Amino acid sequence: MQEKYQVIILGSGMAGTILGTILAKNKVKVLIIDKGSHPKFTIGESTIPYTTQAIAGISDLFDIPELHPGVIGQKLERSCGVKKNVSFAYHHLGQEQQKDQITQANLDGAELHFFRQDLDSYLLHLAIHYGAVVKQNCQISDIEFDSNGKDVFIASEKGEKFSGLYVVDASGYSSVLAKKFDLREKPTHLKTHTRTLFTHMLDVSQFEACVHSQKVHGMPGNFHEGTLHHLFDGGWMWVIPFNNHKNSTNPLCSVGLQLDSRRFPKTDIPPEQEFFEFISQYPSIYEQFKNAKSVREWISTDRLQYSSKKCVGDRYCLLHHSYGFVDPLFSRGLASTCDCVKHVAQLILEAVKDNDFSESRFEELNEIYSRLLDLNDELVYGALISFKDFELWKTWHGVWQIPEFVSFFELAIARLKFKEGDREAFLKIDQFGNIKEVNYFLKQAVKEIEQVEKGTLSPEAAQKNLENLLEQVNLLPEGLKFSLSKRSFQTRWWAMLEFVHWLNFKSSPEVKQYYEGFKPMKTYQLLKEVAKR
Incomplete structure (x- = not known):
């Protein structure tokens, strides 16, 4: 038996579930499909003021109080960290970190380090609460767009069949639709070249405790109360603690190493071994991590950057993280996601009202996605070269x-x-x-x-x-x-x-x-x- 929906969303991460919540709240019949299940490990953990205000705006615009950052902060306080500042410690190969080579931007206390497995589960349950149907552990085997210009048919490996009027791909880099319609730019036009190794760790020392106290480094805020970046010629690291306030019960810290993929191409060395071998060249970084232990499998990638020739087609669109990605530096990915979810949701609601999902109604997304991706690329590219x-x-x-x-x-x-x-x-x-x-x-x-x-x-x-x-x-x-x-x-x-x-x-x-x-x-x-x- 084939189940019929108006909109089918591929992927149940933050973007897919917020979109699903908005549509379901507005009485759209929504199906969210994910090849995995919750809780699951993902990154995109650090907010910036723009992200927080954008989420608050979406909460107001679509009248969904549970999406308000204040509500999310209350619900997830014990597992998320706080972000009172953004700090950057510059390092020289083989030398101790110099206290006068640190920069910092202090925030006004509203930002969070999202523990994504809890946030994404909360958002998934919110989408279900408003009426979205969710299919987890559902691997898509086939997706077909009927020649009648109206229907989309999806089949799973388990033999399940679904149909809809419109499909939104929120599955990220492994985008089903980007692969089906050969949408990826090959090679990408993006200037940034980085690869990554990342995990969650225990027993990561506070930088102030093992290298420079606040009295010595002289910055307005403590590094452990925000997102710390270690910078060096050829790359950078993120340190995102979830255990940096008194109400936290989460002992973990998110850690990622970004390397210029041209200077440091991916090797066959196990990621954990590569991580510790690399940071051992920077004494002050190593000091912070010498007792740290990973609690998840390390993830190691080739070049991170990807982009697409377009994001919309006949009866489908990609969300921004399925369309392209630059690098986690400056934490702009979630902000771009919120911008684009807002635009996509409004366009879909108008299309449902008129029963018209033609490609032309969504074409403005191509320009929006492209300019956001290129803006982020310019900022990150400039930073990476400046690390010289x-x-x-x-x-x-x-x-x-x-x-x-x-x-x-x-x-x-x-x-x-x-x-x-x-x-x-x-x-x-x-x-x-x-x-x-x-x-x-x-x-x-x-x-x-x-x-x-x-x-x-x-x-x-x-x-x-x-x-x-x-x-x-x-x-x-x-x-x-x-x-x-x-x-x-x-x-x-x-x-x-x-x-x-x-x-x-x-x-x-x-x-x-x-x-x-x-x-x-x-x-x-x-x-x-x-x-x-």
Whole structure:
């Protein structure tokens, strides 16, 4: 017997289940299929302010209170970590880490280290609560699009048969539809080249306890209260603790090593052995991990980056992580996922209403996905090349923070407008934003980095050029920019007032129009609202 649905979602991770929840809440008959079962190990664990505000916006837009970050934080408090800062410790081969080669951006307390197996299970149950049907351990053997232009037929290896009007692929790198329709770019156009080894570990020491105390390193926040990145020429590491607050009962820490796949191609060495052999070249990193033990199988990949020629077709679309991926650096993957789920959900709801799932209705997703992927690629690529030299990286940290904060403020303004009745303002916004000057600024910065990679410009000269570029850009007030001298950034409530003063008296007319609707105290309240747990 064939079961009939309106929308079939392939994959039950965070993106697939949020989309399934939205659609089911709106009375769409939804089936979510996954080849595995929950709980399961996956990464994409660290949020940024944009991600948290985007999830809060989706919760409001589609009237799903259980999706609000404050609610999620309460439900999963004991297994998730907190993220009060983002720290970057720069290392030289064979040397102890130097305390004056650390940068940090401090956040306002709302961010989390998601323990994904618990988050994804919570979201799966939420989708079921609202009416989605879920089939786990269901390996697809065949998917066919009927020539009548209406039906999609799916068969499983167990002989189950399903039909739907539209299919959304949320299965990530192993995308069923990307493979079926040969959608992958070969080779990808992305500039970034990295591979990864990752796992969850026990007994990872706090960096402050084994290398530099806060009194010595001088940064505003403790590393263990946020996401710590170890940087070196040719790659970086993430350290994401889940046990960094008093209410945590989760002793684990997420650890990943990213390496330039051209300089350090994948080998036949067991991943755990390769990990410890590599970090033994950096004494301070090794000191943090000398007693650490993995609790899961290590996962080792070839080059991480992939992209697709398009994301939509006749009666199907890919979600963003199925369309392409860059690298976990800067934690922008979940933010892009939230942006795209919001767009896809709205388009599907309109298609269901009109009973019209034609490809043309979804074509705008091609441009949205492409620009988000390329923006992330430019930021990560620039960072990886800047790791050749600490001063160059420190300046690139300042470059990264410009689009990060501009897009965040645009999102916050869009959320305020939504609360005042302007639904379209939030629907249309994404990380790429509306300020064209940001894209131009980033293109100029990437040109400097490209010359460093080619060897036609020294890191020292590129650093000077980027510093001059940062001095010229007028997209944020000084108080919201990264301090090159202090090597840190710290948010304060009065920054909102400084933003208003800058907006009224120092910003250009072109930039001012993009921030129309900014209200300092309401924006600050919006930020504090998502921090309540």
